[in-house]
Amino acid sequence: MAQDHSNSLTSFDKLPSEGSFPYETTEIHPFKAGNTRRASQSLELLNENSPLLEPQRVHDGLPSRDQGLSPVGALDWNEGDGEETKSIWYLFLLTLSIGGLQIAWTVEISNGSPYLLSLGMSKELLAFVWIAGPLTGVLVQPYIGIRSDNCRVSWGKRKPFMLAGAAATILSLLALAWTREIVGGLLSLFGTSPDSQGVKITSIVFAIVVVYVLDFAINAVQAGIRAFIVDNAPTHQQEAANAWAGRITGFGNILGYLSSYVNLPRIMPFFGDTQFKVLCVIAAFALGGTVIVSCLAIRERDPRLEGPAPAKIGVLSFFRQIMNSMRRLPPQVRKVCEVQFFNWMGWFPFLFYITTYIGQLYVNPIFAANPDLTPAEVDRTWEEATRVGSFALLIFAITSFASNILLPFIVVPSYRPVRPAESTSAPYYSSQYNHPSTPGTPGMSGSMTSFFPPTPSPESHSRVTRILSICQIPWLTLRRAWILSHLLYALCMGLTFFVSTPFAATILVGVIGLAWALTLWAPFALISAEISKRDALQRMERRSTDNGEPIDDKGTESQAGVVLGLHNVAVSAPQIISTLVSSAIFRLAQKPRGSPWDDSVGWVLRFGGCAALVAAYMTSRVGEEGDKMDDDDDDEQRV
Numbered sequence: 001m002a003q004d005h006s007n008s009l010t011s012f013d014k015l016p017s018e019g020s021f022p023y024e025t026t027e028i029h030p031f032k033a034g035n036t037r038r039a040s041q042s043l044e045l046l047n048e049n050s051p052l053l054e055p056q057r058v059h060d061g062l063p064s065r066d067q068g069l070s071p072v073g074a075l076d077w078n079e080g081d082g083e084e085t086k087s088i089w090y091l092f093l094l095t096l097s098i099g100g101l102q103i104a105w106t107v108e109i110s111n112g113s114p115y116l117l118s119l120g121m122s123k124e125l126l127a128f129v130w131i132a133g134p135l136t137g138v139l140v141q142p143y144i145g146i147r148s149d150n151c152r153v154s155w156g157k158r159k160p161f162m163l164a165g166a167a168a169t170i171l172s173l174l175a176l177a178w179t180r181e182i183v184g185g186l187l188s189l190f191g192t193s194p195d196s197q198g199v200k201i202t203s204i205v206f207a208i209v210v211v212y213v214l215d216f217a218i219n220a221v222q223a224g225i226r227a228f229i230v231d232n233a234p235t236h237q238q239e240a241a242n243a244w245a246g247r248i249t250g251f252g253n254i255l256g257y258l259s260s261y262v263n264l265p266r267i268m269p270f271f272g273d274t275q276f277k278v279l280c281v282i283a284a285f286a287l288g289g290t291v292i293v294s295c296l297a298i299r300e301r302d303p304r305l306e307g308p309a310p311a312k313i314g315v316l317s318f319f320r321q322i323m324n325s326m327r328r329l330p331p332q333v334r335k336v337c338e339v340q341f342f343n344w345m346g347w348f349p350f351l352f353y354i355t356t357y358i359g360q361l362y363v364n365p366i367f368a369a370n371p372d373l374t375p376a377e378v379d380r381t382w383e384e385a386t387r388v389g390s391f392a393l394l395i396f397a398i399t400s401f402a403s404n405i406l407l408p409f410i411v412v413p414s415y416r417p418v419r420p421a422e423s424t425s426a427p428y429y430s431s432q433y434n435h436p437s438t439p440g441t442p443g444m445s446g447s448m449t450s451f452f453p454p455t456p457s458p459e460s461h462s463r464v465t466r467i468l469s470i471c472q473i474p475w476l477t478l479r480r481a482w483i484l485s486h487l488l489y490a491l492c493m494g495l496t497f498f499v500s501t502p503f504a505a506t507i508l509v510g511v512i513g514l515a516w517a518l519t520l521w522a523p524f525a526l527i528s529a530e531i532s533k534r535d536a537l538q539r540m541e542r543r544s545t546d547n548g549e550p551i552d553d554k555g556t557e558s559q560a561g562v563v564l565g566l567h568n569v570a571v572s573a574p575q576i577i578s579t580l581v582s583s584a585i586f587r588l589a590q591k592p593r594g595s596p597w598d599d600s601v602g603w604v605l606r607f608g609g610c611a612a613l614v615a616a617y618m619t620s621r622v623g624e625e626g627d628k629m630d631d632d633d634d635d636e637q638r639v
Contacts, residue, residue: 106256398515493609
């Protein structure tokens, strides 16, 4: 894939790429003593400071992974393989599967509660059920991440877990939708009436078990998809890949919420006789189809080239590796996780209770004017209020989707490959059009299938770059945009003191969609870039040995699977805390059902706004490109 047809002599004619070139090559090791000086000279020309990593210091010619270094700094652009800039079509297919997953998740979140209540489940028991998501997220994603990191199947590390997780999710969705039929049919074999209390209780227990299995499966497939995106997108396109993931997630949200307004059984009666059944079938097709397309279109690197897998992981070794990985987390990844802890403590109340908040604003004047409504009339009023709240979420999803499309064009990229005009040693450009590439990724030609179109010529690329640079706001880096999103969310939560109508609340929710777009994009882009760079360093170290084995096993604790799994712990754990805090607030401030002016949900949302302020402060500690080094580091090697 990285073939150079320019007149200049480059390392692409010298370095092997693990099967990419049929002719004999000579390998050059940038870490050996004879090449270290040239690597340093090339880095001075590049002057690329990682937005995430501390300054690099080279000791004895070999950079240390434990010092928080960017692997880019360890390789001379003139002596390393490169990751070609991928086309938009490639990035779309790479991230497509996350859209199908989002549709499945939206069906569970938006329609699961009414369905479970219709089975006869109490609200207290429902709260226990929905804690399954963050609870399984804390344990499942790190475990799946470690297992996929150690997977040595020839067709990829992540695909087995994506496919298995998708299959389990599909089966769980269908089992949940047909709970009554499955339980009633099995118990009818023993002569039990479908309307008996035993069938009702068994159906509730069966549904609870299936929900926990469903959340387990969703976390498994999510862990595989996120690591799949990191592994197969070039370092300099990690932000672009995660922006595409955010767009497709937003589109999945729109489809999920929009489906709630359509009478699906009338349109597609062959999928089921209830709204929830048809939605589950649609989600099953969406998830299965998108995962299969992504797995067929994108070819992973052969993980067997990384050497033998570590010893089989048991329960104790799993927790031991988790603790080791937490201690060895790259400094900037740790900071992003700290931000996410408070960020998701703030977002959890909004995602789960905003519909109830808007509904309460809708019913306030009705309940105040009619204090003697019957329970049936109260239920009908709340059904209409729920539809009003669902419409606000649809506006929220549309705003988030539009923001995910526009924001990457106005936010300054954190990673900028140097152009030929900036360096006289421009042969780090690759392929027939000399487009920008990321160093240090041997054998990537096998990861891209033949139907992806080539990237534009230099003239076309320059025109596009000039156009996009006009749209960019020079001071608006990804970190600063993320800080502003926290402040915007906190401001909107504070404005709930003054909102008194569903219309005003809908506008407020639409504005919050902008902050949600950054939440879907910024943390994954920052972490993915870090992982990708470290992964490139690990492969270069492996190639610098004579037998192709890794120099040590420290890199296993910085691979995409385990790092993203720990990131999900930072996302899931605060949701459990937020649930407990919300329950305490409800106990103190909630009024009986049917009472007007119940502001308990408003106080829960304001608690989330306070957490967002802490997240904004924590985000200010995340490094970015251009951060100054200490004066005593001036003479040290920099990345």
